[in-house]
Structure formats: C-alpha cells, structure tokens
Amino acid sequence: MTDAWPGALVVGGGVAGAAAAIRLRLLGRPVLLWERERLAHHKICGEFLSAEGVVHAQALGIDPDALGAVPIRAARLVAAGGEVTRRLGFEARSLTRHALDAALLARAAALGADVRRGVQARGIGEDGTILSTHGDVRAPAVLLATGKHNLRGLPRETAGTIDHLVGFKTYVRLAPAQRAELSGHTELILFRGGYAGLQMVERDMANLCFLVSRERHAACNGRFDALVADLAAEVPHLARRLEAAVPLLDRPLAIGGVPYGYLFKAGRDPPFLWRLGDQAAVIPSFTGMGMSLALHGAALAVRALLAGDGTAAYARALARDAAGPVRRATLLQQLVGEERPRQGRLLALARALPQILPLAVSATRLRMKAVRRAAGTG
Numbered sequence: 001m002t003d004a005w006p007g008a009l010v011v012g013g014g015v016a017g018a019a020a021a022i023r024l025r026l027l028g029r030p031v032l033l034w035e036r037e038r039l040a041h042h043k044i045c046g047e048f049l050s051a052e053g054v055v056h057a058q059a060l061g062i063d064p065d066a067l068g069a070v071p072i073r074a075a076r077l078v079a080a081g082g083e084v085t086r087r088l089g090f091e092a093r094s095l096t097r098h099a100l101d102a103a104l105l106a107r108a109a110a111l112g113a114d115v116r117r118g119v120q121a122r123g124i125g126e127d128g129t130i131l132s133t134h135g136d137v138r139a140p141a142v143l144l145a146t147g148k149h150n151l152r153g154l155p156r157e158t159a160g161t162i163d164h165l166v167g168f169k170t171y172v173r174l175a176p177a178q179r180a181e182l183s184g185h186t187e188l189i190l191f192r193g194g195y196a197g198l199q200m201v202e203r204d205m206a207n208l209c210f211l212v213s214r215e216r217h218a219a220c221n222g223r224f225d226a227l228v229a230d231l232a233a234e235v236p237h238l239a240r241r242l243e244a245a246v247p248l249l250d251r252p253l254a255i256g257g258v259p260y261g262y263l264f265k266a267g268r269d270p271p272f273l274w275r276l277g278d279q280a281a282v283i284p285s286f287t288g289m290g291m292s293l294a295l296h297g298a299a300l301a302v303r304a305l306l307a308g309d310g311t312a313a314y315a316r317a318l319a320r321d322a323a324g325p326v327r328r329a330t331l332l333q334q335l336v337g338e339e340r341p342r343q344g345r346l347l348a349l350a351r352a353l354p355q356i357l358p359l360a361v362s363a364t365r366l367r368m369k370a371v372r373r374a375a376g377t378g
C-alpha cells in the first residue's frame with residue numbers, strides 16, 4: 001500500500017538531508033525523513049568543516065564548538081621532498097560526523113520533522129512512489145540526500161568524473177608529541193597514487209583519511225594495515241606521525257567509486273525530485289568542502305522549492321556558486337594527481353611562492369558572500 005505524504009520526503013539523514021529538514025521545519029513545512037541507519041554512526045570523511053560550513057551549521061542552530069569541535073587555522077602540505085605550512089586565512093573546525101550528523105538530525109526532529117531511523121529507501125516506482133523497507137510513499141517533493149549511494153532507478157550521470165580512487169578512514173590516538181605538532185593543523189600528505197588527510201578531532205582522536213589508487217591498494221593485497229605500512233615507508237612524515245599510534249576503530253571505513261567533479265543537471269530527473277549533497281555535487285576531498293557544499297545546496301534547494309521555482313532554478317543557483325570551485329578542485333586533482341614528480345613540483349612551488357597555497361585554498365571554496373546569502377545570515 002502507498003501512503004500519500006503532504007509535505008517533503010527527505011531520503012537520507014546526513015548533513016544535506018538533515019539540513020534541508022531543519023530549514024523546511026523552520027518555515028513550518030511538514031517533513032518526513034528516512035535514514036537507513038538506526039543509530040548515529042561513523043562516516044567516511046576527513047571531518048574538516050570549513051568556515052563556510054560553520055556559517056551554515058550555525059544558521060541551522062548547531063554550534064560545532066558546543067559539540068567539541070577543535071579549531072583548525074593552518075594547513076601543512078607534505079610531499080616527497082618535505083613540507084610547507086601556511087595559515088588558512090580563516091578558522092575551520094574539525095568535528096566527527098558521528099557528533100555533527102547526530103546533532104543535525106536531533107535538531108530536525110526537535111523542530112517537528114518526522115525522522116524515521118532504520119528506514120531504507122529501495123527505489124522509485126513508475127508512478128514516482130518512493131519504495132522503502134517500511135512501506136511506500138508518494139510525496140509532492142522528494143529530496144534525495146543518500147550521499148554516495150544511488151537510489152535504484154535514479155542513477156547519477158557521472159561520466160567524465162574521477163572515480164578510480166579507494167577511500168579509507170580511521171581514528172588513531174597519536175603519541176603526545178605528534179598530537180602537539182598536529183594540533184590546529186590539517187595535514188595534506190601526498191604520495192604515489194593518492195593523498196591522505198590527518199587532523200585532530202574531539203576527544204584527542206586523530207582522523208586519518210586517505211584516497212589511494214585501486215592499483216596501489218591491490219598491490220597491498222587489499223589489506224589496510226599493509227597499505228598504511230606501505231605509505232609510511234614512502235612518506236617519513238606519516239611514519240613519524242603514526243609511530244606508537246593506537247588504532248581506535250576495529251576496522252577502517254572504506255569507500256570506492258566516488259565521482260569527483262560531478263555536478264548534477266536538472267531535466268533528467270522527475271520534476272518533484274531534488275538532489276542534495278553528494279547526489280548534487282562532489283568536490284574533491286582534499287578541499288574539505290564536501291560538507292559545506294552539502295549544507296549550501298540544501299539551503300538553495302529549500303529556497304527554490306518553497307518559492308515554487310523548480311529544480312532547474314535550483315540547478316542554476318547551485319552551478320552559479322559551486323561549479324567554479326568544483327571545476328578548479330577537479331582540475332587541481334588531475335594536474336597534481338597521483339604522480340610523485342608532480343606532487344614534488346607543487347611542494348617546490350608552494351615553498352617558493354608563499355601565496356600559492358592560500359590561492360589554491362581560496363579558488364576551491366564557495367564565496368563567503370554567497371554562503372551568507374544562502375544561509376540567511378548576510
């Protein structure tokens with residue numbers, strides 16, 4: 001049997017889905033949200049929340065600092081030949097997705113969204129009904145926020161994206177001296193076949209997240225510990241950081257086939273379907289902008305939805321703000337890529353020209369003016 005829901009059906013309770021639910025509830029609209037996981041959970045993410053994401057979170061009534069976020073003020077680029085450290089030019093935060101996503105969903109529920117955990121959407125019926133493990137629903141607006149997971153019948157058009165990397169994330173307890181050196185920094189560590197991000201999060205844990213080519217992963221027989229040992233053997237900096245480190249997760253989280261550089265186009269989906277978050281745009285992970293983009297897109301989508309503007313207007317608004325950063329970040333990833341000589345040249349350039357890193361950082365971000373406008377705070 002199919003139920004008719006009079007408001008928005010949000011599928012997926014990550015940052016994008018929860019943010020959209022909060023915004024809709026703040027404007028008094030009925031919201032039904034399905035999140036397939038029963039409980040708050042870890043997610044694969046470097047957990048760098050850029051200043052733009054902080055503005056969006058605060059506009060939703062979430063204070064990252066109250067959740068234990070730690071400040072990040074500088075970036076350290078590490079590659080063959082050494083390292084270089086530069087101030088970011090803004091204050092970012094580092095916060096586990098476990099804490100952030102749970103707070104966002106709790107806020108949506110507190111505002112009156114009907115949040116149903118443990119409900120998994122299974123696909124879309126011919127008449128637009130959304131099928132789930134707990135019954136099917138028809139709604140005038142469906143906000144698809146399932147992140148990397150495509151819903152059956154609604155694939156993303158990802159031709160031409162960079163999708164050959166395998167991602168991993170784990171937490172480690174670093175030795176005190178390493179923790180002190182890392183504090184306040186996000187480290188981008190380049191190696192043959194990919195890169196790693198390392199930074200402190202709350203409760204004195206360090207987030208180690210990396211993307212590596214399938215070939216290099218396969219060469220380590222697909223074993224995480226062998227891969228980490230292999231990377232540490234190549235990059236002395238990583239070996240030093242991880243010396244005496246204690247793993248905090250039983251198993252790392254893993255992901256494959258993320259379509260970096262993807263930006264959705266309206267017109268291919270049914271008119272009631274709004275793609276949010278990674279379903280709408282995927283910016284290379286080294287930028288630490290995925291969450292900000294997801295929060296930003298959710299704000300733009302809700303505005304277009306309530307104004308009756310349609311998904312084409314939303315797609316245009318998202319492209320206006322996000323196409324530049326996504327394109328430049330994807331180009332940078334292609335240029336510097338996974339080859340050590342190119343990575344070494346980037347490091348040399350960043351050393352010789354102090355403005356290069358801040359320029360690259362700024363070129364791959366949303367403009368703060370656009371963020372404040374979308375967040376409703378500027």
Ligand SMILES: Cc1cc2nc3c(=O)[nH]c(=O)nc-3n(C[C@H](O)[C@H](O)[C@H](O)COP(=O)(O)OP(=O)(O)OC[C@H]3O[C@@H](n4cnc5c(N)ncnc54)[C@H](O)[C@@H]3O)c2cc1C
Binds near residue numbers: 015
């Ligand atoms: C290796 C890596 C490192 C990254 N590092 C950073 C970083 O440092 N900073 C940053 O800002 N971004 C980073 N990102 C990007 C960021 O994680 C994503 O852009 C962001 O999570 C997108 O949010 P979302 O809400 O679209 O998806 P998600 O956060 O993935 O949420 C999707 C939700 O939908 C639920 N779901 C999925 N399918 C269904 C279904 N069928 N039915 C019901 N529920 C469903 C899932 O359980 C999940 O809770 C990184 C990504 C990767 C892969």
